[in-house]
Amino acid sequence: MQERRNHSPAPTKDHARPAGQRFKRSAVALAVALAVGGLTGIAAARLPEATHLPDSSPLVTAASAVQSKAGFAEVVHAVQPAVVNVAVVGTAASTRRNPPDLQLPDNSPFREFFERFFEQSPMLPQRGGPGTKTQGVGSGFIVTPDGYIVTNHHVIDGAEQVNVVLNDGRRLTAELRGVDPKTDLALLKVETDDVLPYVTFGDSDTARAGDWVLAIGNPFGLGGSVTSGIISARGRDIQSGPYDDYLQIDAPINRGNSGGPLFDLTGQVIGVNTAIYSPTGGNVGIGFAVPAAQAKPVIEQLMANGHVERGWLGVQIQTVTDDLAKSLGLPRAEGALVGEVTPDSPAARAGIQVGDVILSFNEQQISELKDLPRLVADTAPGAKTPLSVWRDGKRQSLHAVIKRTPGEKVTLAGKTQETSEQAKLGLAVAAITPELRERFKIAGDVRGTLVVEVESGSAAERRGLKPGDVIVRAGRTPVAAPAALASEVQKAAAAEQDNVLLLVNRQGQQWFVAVEVG
Numbered sequence: 001m002q003e004r005r006n007h008s009p010a011p012t013k014d015h016a017r018p019a020g021q022r023f024k025r026s027a028v029a030l031a032v033a034l035a036v037g038g039l040t041g042i043a044a045a046r047l048p049e050a051t052h053l054p055d056s057s058p059l060v061t062a063a064s065a066v067q068s069k070a071g072f073a074e075v076v077h078a079v080q081p082a083v084v085n086v087a088v089v090g091t092a093a094s095t096r097r098n099p100p101d102l103q104l105p106d107n108s109p110f111r112e113f114f115e116r117f118f119e120q121s122p123m124l125p126q127r128g129g130p131g132t133k134t135q136g137v138g139s140g141f142i143v144t145p146d147g148y149i150v151t152n153h154h155v156i157d158g159a160e161q162v163n164v165v166l167n168d169g170r171r172l173t174a175e176l177r178g179v180d181p182k183t184d185l186a187l188l189k190v191e192t193d194d195v196l197p198y199v200t201f202g203d204s205d206t207a208r209a210g211d212w213v214l215a216i217g218n219p220f221g222l223g224g225s226v227t228s229g230i231i232s233a234r235g236r237d238i239q240s241g242p243y244d245d246y247l248q249i250d251a252p253i254n255r256g257n258s259g260g261p262l263f264d265l266t267g268q269v270i271g272v273n274t275a276i277y278s279p280t281g282g283n284v285g286i287g288f289a290v291p292a293a294q295a296k297p298v299i300e301q302l303m304a305n306g307h308v309e310r311g312w313l314g315v316q317i318q319t320v321t322d323d324l325a326k327s328l329g330l331p332r333a334e335g336a337l338v339g340e341v342t343p344d345s346p347a348a349r350a351g352i353q354v355g356d357v358i359l360s361f362n363e364q365q366i367s368e369l370k371d372l373p374r375l376v377a378d379t380a381p382g383a384k385t386p387l388s389v390w391r392d393g394k395r396q397s398l399h400a401v402i403k404r405t406p407g408e409k410v411t412l413a414g415k416t417q418e419t420s421e422q423a424k425l426g427l428a429v430a431a432i433t434p435e436l437r438e439r440f441k442i443a444g445d446v447r448g449t450l451v452v453e454v455e456s457g458s459a460a461e462r463r464g465l466k467p468g469d470v471i472v473r474a475g476r477t478p479v480a481a482p483a484a485l486a487s488e489v490q491k492a493a494a495a496e497q498d499n500v501l502l503l504v505n506r507q508g509q510q511w512f513v514a515v516e517v518g
Contacts, residue, residue, distance in 0.1 A: 052300060053143055053144065053200065053201060053296060053299065053300055053303070054143070054144060054145075054198070054200050055200060056200055057082075057145075057197075057198050057199055057200050058197075072212075072214055072226070072228055072265070075214065075263070075265060075266075075267050076214065076216065076226050078267050079199050079216070079261075079263055079267045080167055080216055080224060080226070081166075081167045081168070081197035082141050082142045082167075082196075082197045082198050082199040082261075083139065083140075083141050083142075083167060083199075083216045083217065083224070083260060083261060084139070084140045084141065084142065084149060084164040084165060084166055084167070085137065085138075085139060085140075085164065085165040085218040085223045085224075086137065086138040086139060086140045086149075086151050086155055086156070086162065086163075086164055086174075086188075086218070086259060087135070087136075087137055087162070087163045087164070087165065088135065088136045088137075088138070088155065088156055088159035088161070088162050088163075089135055089159065089160055089161040089162075089163075090135075090136075090158045090159050090160050090161075136155070136159075137218055137256050138151055138152060138155030138156075138217075138218065138256060138257075138258045138259045138260075139151065139155075139216075139217035139218045139256065139257055139258060139259045139260030139261075139273070140155075140164060140188065140259045140260065141198075141199055141259075141260065141261040141269065142196050142197065142198040142199065143198055143199065143200070143201075143299065144196075144198055145195045145196055145197075145198050146195075146196070147172075147189055147190040147191065147192055147196055148177070148187060148188070148189055148299075148303060149164060149174065149187070149188040149189070149190065150185065150186075150187060150188075150259070150261075150272060150295070150299055151185075151186050151188060151258075151259030152184050152185065152186060152258045152259040152272065152274055153179045153180065153181050153183075153184045153185055153186045154184055154258065155186065155258050155259045156176060156179075156186050156188070156456070157179075157181075158456075158461075159176075159456055160456060160457045160461070161173070161457070162174040162175075162176060162188060162456075164188065164190055165223060166196075167197075167224065172190040172191070172192060173190070174188040174189065174190050175188065175189045175190075175191075176188060176456050177189045177302060177303065177306060178301075178302030178303075178305070178306040178307060178308075179302070179453075180298050180301075180302065180307075180308045181467075182308075183290060183294060183295065183298050184274055184290065185272065185290065185295055185298050185299060185302070186259075186302075187299055187302040187303060199261060199263075199267065199268070199269050200268055200269065201268065201269050201270075201292040201295065201296040202264055202266065202268025202269060202270045202292055203268075203270070203292070203293070204247065204270040204271060204291035204292040204293045204294075205291075205293050207231055207234070207247065207264065207270050207291075208231065208234075209230075209231050209232060209233055209234060210230055210231065211230060211231045211264065212228065212229075212230055212264070212265050213228070213229060213230060213231055213249055213251055213262050213263065213264060213270070213271075214226060214227070214228050214251065214262070214263040214264075214265075215227045215228075215229075215249070215251040215252075215253060215257060215260060215261070215262050215263075215273055215287075216260055216261060216263070217253075217256060217257035217258075217259075217260030217261075217273060218256045218257065218260065219252075219253075219254035219255060219256040219257050220254060220255055220256050222256070225257075227251045227252040227253070228251055229249055229250040229251030229252070229285075230249070230250055230251075231247055231248070231249055232248040232249060232250050232286070233247075233248040234247060234248070234291075235370075236248045236288060245290075245291060245294055245370070245374065246274070246275070246288040246289060246290065246291070247262070247270070247271045247288065247289045247290075247291050248286065248287070248288055249262065249271075249287045249288070249289060250285045250286065250287070251287060252285070252287075253273055253287035257273050257287075258273060258274060258275075259272065259273070259274075260272075260273045261273070262289045268292075269292055270289075270291065270292045271289030271290060271291050271292060271295075272289055272290040272292075272295050273287060273288075273289045274288055274289060274290050275287070275288040309380075309381060309404055310377075310381075310404065310405040311376050311377070311379045311380065311381050311383075311402040311403065311404065311405065312345070312346065312376075312381075312402065312403045312404060312405040313345065313346050313347050313376055313400060313402065314341065314342035314345020314346050314347040314348060314403075315338050315339075315340065315341050315342070315345070315347045315352060315358075316338070316339045316340040317336040317337060317338055317339065317358070317369060317372060318336070318337050318339050318369070319336075319337070319368070319369045320333045320334060320335050320336070320337050320357055320369075321333055324337060328357060328390065328393075329390075329393040330357065330390055334357075334359065334365075334366065334367055334368070335357040335358055335359045335366045335390065336357065336358045336366055336369050336371075336372045337355075337356075337357050338352060338353070338354055338355065338356045338357070338358065338389075339354065340354060341353065341354055342434070345403070346400045346401055346402055346403050347400060349400070349401065350387070350398045350399060350400035350401075351398055352389060352398065352400070353391065355391070356389040356390065356391050357389060357390040357391075358372060358387060358388075358389055359388045359389060359390055359395065360386075360387060360388045361375045361376065361385065361387045362375055362378070362379060362385045362386060362387070363386060376402070379402045380402070381402055381403055381404040382401065382402065382403075383401070383402050384399055384400070384401050385399065385400050385401075385402055386398070386399055387399070387400060425458065425459055425460045425489060425500070425515050425517070426454060426455035426457075426458020426459050426460040426461060427451055427453070427454060427455070427458070427460045427465065428451075428452050428453035428454075428455075429449045429450060429451055429452060429471070429482045429485060430449075430450050430452045430482065431449070431450070431481050431482060432446075432447075432448070432449075432450045432470070436450055436452075440467075440468040441468075441507070442468075442470060443508060446470050446472070446505050446508075447470075447472065447478070447480050448470040448471050448472040448473075448478070448479060448480060448505060449470065449471045449479050449480070449481060449482050449484070449485045450468075450469075450470055450471075451465055451466065451467055451468065451469040451470070451471065452467055453467055454466055454467065459499075459515050459516040459517075460515055463513045463514070463515050464513070465504065465513070465515070468506070468507075469504050469505070469506050470504065470505040470506075471485055471502050471503070471504055471505075472503045472504065472505050472510065473502070473503035474488035474489065474492075474500055474501070474502055474503075475488055475492070475500065475501055488500065489517060492517050493517050497517060498516060498517065499514040499515055499516045499517055500514070500515055500517055501513075501514050502514075502515055
């Protein structure tokens with residue numbers, strides 16, 4: 001399902017700000033999915049039944065017991081042991097090196113900013129070319145006593161090695177267990193015989209503008225730093241992806257704070273610090289955190305499956321303005337106006353038509369455009385879901401059987417069964433669907449197998465492959481589907497070849513790369 005934004009640019013959008021002011025990620029790399037005048041995919045996270053994070057921890061209990069005392073010292077003392085520093089190491093070949101990878105048009109007002117940002121990013125090599133070692137820092141927090149750690153996807157994106165430094169100074173190697181780029185979240189796991197201190201997610205839905213919050217993290221590599229402030233606003237959309245629903249905070253957030261926890265005064269995590277608004281890269285009192293209500297189900301899915309399954313309705317929608325409401329006979333401007341219905345999609349099978357206004361989904365009212373994708377985000381693929389539409393001057397009731405987003409179900413390459421041929425290259429791949437072609441801006445005449453994920457430290461990553469690349473040929477054979485690619489890799493392995501020669505298309509440019517068969 002997709003959104004079409006037709007309203008005036010929000011004040012948070014880049015081109016609405018004075019020159020030099022921009023949104024940026026606050027740590028080692030910028031992992032934004034820009035919705036520049038166009039369409040963004042709407043899909044849904046669904047909480048698995050069998051995996052749940054703890055509801056409370058001894059640290060939260062200790063913090064709650066002392067919250068009535070003056071100041072924040074006791075709360076900080078209680079929860080700080082669960083906050084970690086995240087240190088990543090990569091190479092020039094495995095990191096994003098230039099703005100075209102963000103798929104920006106040549107006349108984009110963002111291009112000059114990203115050129116400056118990517119030149120200065122601590123995860124990217126300033127000199128030296130391929131093979132140059134790069135380092136970055138971020139933050140994270142432990143959410144289970146056996147060592148699961150939450151951080152941002154952009155903190156570990158492109159890393160060959162991830163280490164975490166605990167509050168007591170111990171340095172442990174972390175394994176990446178799953179990522180969700182759409183919400184910029186990642187899950188790490190460390191192995192230790194000790195029971196680790198951990199914190200729990202709280203109820204961000206009850207957080208209000210004006211509530212006190214505490215941020216603990218690793219700004220500029222200075223571990224264990226604490227800042228305080230208030231929630232400035234809720235539900236912020238900063239155009240970084242299809243699920244923007246940020247808490248805006250004025251607690252100082254700087255580079256290195258990314259992935260760190262945002263606490264309420266009971267010691268519960270109500271957000272994951274993710275982005276800042278700044279003309280210089282330093283704090284100006286506007287930061288953004290993924291709310292716990294969005295982060296918790298994603299993390300639980302990553303813990304259970306290593307990936308996030310997403311539902312799909314199959315419509316493109318736009319805002320209902322006052323003028324449109326009047327022309328459609330709606331009493332007030334509400335709902336989501338359908339501009340396109342994907343053939344053979346759940347929406348098409350449900351009877352949704354172009355020109356319908358979706359007023360409710362799963363018995364929840366759609367007050368504004370962004371409500372619909374978030375309600376879809378709570379719907380499991382396969383669920384028969386009631387919805388109501390406004391058509392021909394009256395409300396009508398329909399039912400849609402939600403599907404999984406095409407090409408969305410992928411696992412970390414190498415985490416599937418050992419016989420997976422894609423896993424031997426360190427890739428997760430998918431057939432190119434219309435939705436994926438739109439999402440990755442793949443030209444209509446490009447045929448091949450789409451790379452949707454690259455395993456950290458894999459042969460494919462060392463050769464510079466990344467999500468959005470299209471593998472056109474393996475050897476001399478066209479590979480228009482994942483099965484064809486798997487077959488060619490299997491042949492190479494059976495012939496005891498050291499590598500397989502791939503023809504890769506990235507944004508219209510093609511080149512050959514030899515990838516080791518592991």
